Structures are given as structure tokens and as C-alpha cells.
Amino acid sequence: MSQYQAVKGTRDIFPEEAARWKHIEGVVHSLASMFGFSEIRTPVFEYTELFQRGIGATTDIVGKEMFTFLPDPTGRSLTLRPEMTAGVMRAVLQKNLLSMAPVHKLYYISELFRKERPQAGRQRQFSQFGAELIGVSTPAAVAEVITLMMQVFESLGVRGLKLRVNTLGGSEERLRYREALQGYFAPFHAVLDEASKERLEKNPLRILDSKNPDMQEIVAGAPRLYDYLTASSVEDFEKVLFYLGDRGIGYDIDHRLVRGLDYYCNTAFEVISSELGAQDAIGGGGRYDGLAREFGSSSDVPASGFAVGMERLLITMEKQGLFAALDSRGPLVYVILQNQEFGDHGLQIAYRLRKAGIMTEIDLVARSMKAQMREANRIRTSYALFIGATEVETGLYALKNLVTSEQTTLSLEAVIEILREPAAKELMQ
RNA sequence: GUGAUUGUAGCUCAGUUGGUUAGAGCGCCAGGUUGUGGCCCUGGAGGCCGGGGGUUCGAGUCCCCUCAUUCACCCCA
Numbered sequence A: 001m002s003q004y005q006a007v008k009g010t011r012d013i014f015p016e017e018a019a020r021w022k023h024i025e026g027v028v029h030s031l032a033s034m035f036g037f038s039e040i041r042t043p044v045f046e047y048t049e050l051f052q053r054g055i056g057a058t059t060d061i062v063g064k065e066m067f068t069f070l071p072d073p074t075g076r077s078l079t080l081r082p083e084m085t086a087g088v089m090r091a092v093l094q095k096n097l098l099s100m101a102p103v104h105k106l107y108y109i110s111e112l113f114r115k116e117r118p119q120a121g122r123q124r125q126f127s128q129f130g131a132e133l134i135g136v137s138t139p140a141a142v143a144e145v146i147t148l149m150m151q152v153f154e155s156l157g158v159r160g161l162k163l164r165v166n167t168l169g170g171s172e173e174r175l176r177y178r179e180a181l182q183g184y185f186a187p188f189h190a191v192l193d194e195a196s197k198e199r200l201e202k203n204p205l206r207i208l209d210s211k212n213p214d215m216q217e218i219v220a221g222a223p224r225l226y227d228y229l230t231a232s233s234v235e236d237f238e239k240v241l242f243y244l245g246d247r248g249i250g251y252d253i254d255h256r257l258v259r260g261l262d263y264y265c266n267t268a269f270e271v272i273s274s275e276l277g278a279q280d281a282i283g284g285g286g287r288y289d290g291l292a293r294e295f296g297s298s299s300d301v302p303a304s305g306f307a308v309g310m311e312r313l314l315i316t317m318e319k320q321g322l323f324a325a326l327d328s329r330g331p332l333v334y335v336i337l338q339n340q341e342f343g344d345h346g347l348q349i350a351y352r353l354r355k356a357g358i359m360t361e362i363d364l365v366a367r368s369m370k371a372q373m374r375e376a377n378r379i380r381t382s383y384a385l386f387i388g389a390t391e392v393e394t395g396l397y398a399l400k401n402l403v404t405s406e407q408t409t410l411s412l413e414a415v416i417e418i419l420r421e422p423a424a425k426e427l428m429q
Numbered sequence B: 001g002u003g004a005u006u007g008u009a010g011c012u013c014a015g016u017u018g019g020u021u022a023g024a025g026c027g028c029c030a031g032g033u034u035g036u037g038g039c040c041c042u043g044g045a046g047g048c049c050g051g052g053g054g055u056u057c058g059a060g061u062c063c064c065c066u067c068a069u070u071c072a073c074c075c076c077a
Helices: A014-033 A049-053 A062-065 A085-094 A139-157 A173-190 A196-202 A214-219 A231-246 A310-319 A340-355 A369-378 A389-394 A412-419 A422-427
Strands: A043-046 A078-080 A104-113 A125-134 A159-169 A264-271 A281-287 A302-308 A334-336 A360-361 A383-387 A396-401 A407-413
Touching: A014 A104, A014 A125, A014 A139, A014 A310, A043 A049, A043 A085, A049 A062, A049 A078, A049 A085, A078 A334, A085 A104, A085 A302, A125 A139, A139 A159, A139 A231, A139 A264, A139 A281, A139 A302, A159 A231, A159 A310, A159 A360, A173 A196, A231 A264, A264 A302, A281 A389, A302 A310, A334 A340, A334 A369, A340 A360, A340 A383, A340 A389, A340 A412, A383 A389, A389 A396, A396 A412
Parallel strands: A334 A360, A334 A383
Antiparallel strands: A043 A078, A104 A125, A125 A302, A159 A264, A264 A281, A281 A302, A383 A396, A396 A407
16 A cells, blocks of 8 residues: 555546546537537636635535635635536626627536545545536526436436426525425424524525435425416426427426525426435536626526536446446557567557557567567457567568457558558547 | 444455464466467465554454544535
């Protein structure tokens, strides 16, 4: 065991796994652009106030999970971003993008940081991909966002996910409902658990999705938000559901779904994976018209978005065996040296093969031929090209197909002709 | 932050009521084949038994502390 290890809640991604990330990222990039979203990259840290205002000072994320630091004694407090939406909205407002066009569709694949105790599917540094549609939040717009998210899952072949949706209502409706909830829970004050007592003051909606079994009974009798919604809110929600149904996207309505970030309003949603253990939310999102105003905008800016946890998606896909096709590639050819006497010649051949667009590997640690062959086999190259006295003398090389074990003797030009692949050629240009 | 769990070779793990030089499988390296892989056979390297303290004639094993891991609570992706 080495003296240093990766910091708690962080980990390394080695080549085999990196290939899986690239696969997912490729699908995200191509689908997002197919849906008309463009990539945005924002700073890893922001002023702490941004998250306090955006996510909500009473939320767990802001209250106890942020990595906050002072760059110097006189500087302003900074925080490693615990989510992306606040930073993206800040960027859009800062550049005044909405004056250039009414709608902006942005997506990202980014690392986030939360100071939680690590467990299955939860780390202190983690990644999300997500999209933000800023400038409209009509049912059509919200449905676009959800559809893109579900399309990514579908394209990757992920099975067995459950989409849950709810509406949280507009701000006035929520305010009235909030009062009703406080009225309802007040008599139970003595029975409520600690967390719920605190939420009663700050955000009573959150009591609803408490997973504490002791709370379930009390929660069951609570007034339902649905009864406080205006006709237009209901209509809005049902229109979203209509679009989902029309596209064959299955969902469950869950009236107790309340997201942990304060900025959500109206439609909120969450995707659950059964492969994940306790941390089973693989993605989520919703509408957040009021966020811009929190950041000083003179009016609401309609918007919605989603985020999906890359690590949780990885875990789900691994359990479903969705990476099998990725795991079997190696360089095309291994240049095998009879002994070190031919090292320089071999290096030159390897260089020429690579310039010709052929993925080539060669031994650099002076191992025996047998070891080189074993290595070629281990990394699954398709061919071995032998360099020895005979080859150097005649200019004809022994090329062995490692799959069929067939071996022929050819000029280097003929070898290149055989090994040349269109895809590999493009890489070199 | 709380609770539980597990720390022995690169990896997965054995290790008896405390008793000599701490083991296996896989992996790695080499040889069997002085120009040829996979399979097989043989050999080799590689361990402050997480760290510190204690009990004991004697600790990988028992006790305490500590660090780390994992899972769960909470919450979220």
C-alpha cells in the first residue's frame, strides 16, 4: 500500500473504464446536438453566495455539503460547484445572452463536488451530464428536456428505469399550500423527527418526501398540493404528460416527489434505477422560472433542465452488461524484435506503420520474443510483425495473423497495404 | 454528522483454543521451445499482517486508541 491514496470520495478512472466514459460522452454529445443543444463549460468554482441564493440556504447541499474556501484572508468566499444549473444561469445572465436570442439551449458534462459521506453511487467528486433550456418553459419546452434525457438512456440501451413526475405549482400556489401544510403539521410538532421539525419552518414541502417510516402515517393525511393548484397549472402539467405519452415515454405520477433544490417550480421529475442500491436516483430535474430573479434579474426567466449522474449511469450499464462490445480492442499490430540488436530497425518500422495510419505497438523494455508475443496476445493485437536478421537482410517481413495463426512473408509496402484501415488513416491526418 | 462493516502479496481471499522461517488461486517475471502468443509444466520475485499502544514467555490472532474502506441513515446525480 502506497503512502498516498486518492482523497476520500474521489477515485481514478483507468483506461478500460475511460473507454466506457468516452462511449457515454459520445452519445450525449451527439444526441444533445441532435436536439439543438450546444455545449457550455463554466468554472469549477463560483462565489459561495451564488449557490446560497440559487440552491437555497436551507437545503442540505448548501447547509452542509459544500466545499467552501477563502482564496486569501481578504477575498470573497468561494465554493466548488455542487451542481451546474446555478453556474449556467449565472453565465447566461452575465453575458446577457437573452438579449441576443430569446431561447438558449445548453448542455454540459462536468465534475461536481459535494462533501458527503461516500457510499455506493455517491462520491465527493462526481460527474453529471445535463441540459438547460433557458428562455421558455412551456410544456413543450419541458417535454423537450425530459425527452432528451430519456433518449440518452434509450440510445445507450439502459433498461428498467422509472420516470417519476410531479408538479410543484407556481409560486403563489406553493405559498398557499405551504401555509396549509404548516397548519396541518403544527399539531404533530411533538411527534415529528428533528429534520422534519426544521423543515416545518423552512420548507414544509420537504417533509412530504421524508423516508422516515414514522413520518409516513402523518404525511399520508397531509393536504395535497394538487388541491391548491389553479386550473392553468393543472393544464400545464397535463400537457407535459401528454407529450410524454405521445412519445411513448412511460412515467408514474408521484405527488410526494419534492426535489431538494429550492429553485424548482411546476414540473419536477426524477429517474430511478433499480441497479443502484440506496442511492437510486440516476437523474432528475425540473422547471426553475424563479432562479434568474434570485440572481438579480428584474423578472422571471422561464427555464427547465435535467442532470444525470455519470457514475450512477456507469454502474447501471455495467450491471446490465452494456459495455461488452467496448472491451475487446487493442492495437492492430505488434512489432516483435528477435532481440535488441534490431531495436532501432523495429522502431523505424513502427514509426512508418504509424505514419501510414496503422495502430502499432512495440516493446520498449528489451523483453524476450516470447514475452513480446505474450504481450501482443495480452493486449489483443490482431497481427505480429517480426523483425530479425532475415528481415533486415531481405527487406521481407514475416507477418503473422494472431487470430488465425497464419503467417506470410511480405515487403513492408505489402504489409502496410494489408494493415491499412480507413478509420485509422483518418486519425493520422 | 450518526450507525455498522472490513483492513493479511498487485487482485480475490485462507490463516485452527494465541505457539517455529505467514499461505493459496489469479496476475507478474523467467525457463521448458537460442525466430513465434494463447493451453500445459517448472521455478522466481513480491508481505513493517493499515498504524500506534497494551496483555502475554510468545500476538496476523486477544484488548484499547487511531487511520482508512465499504454499506446504510440523511440527502442527492
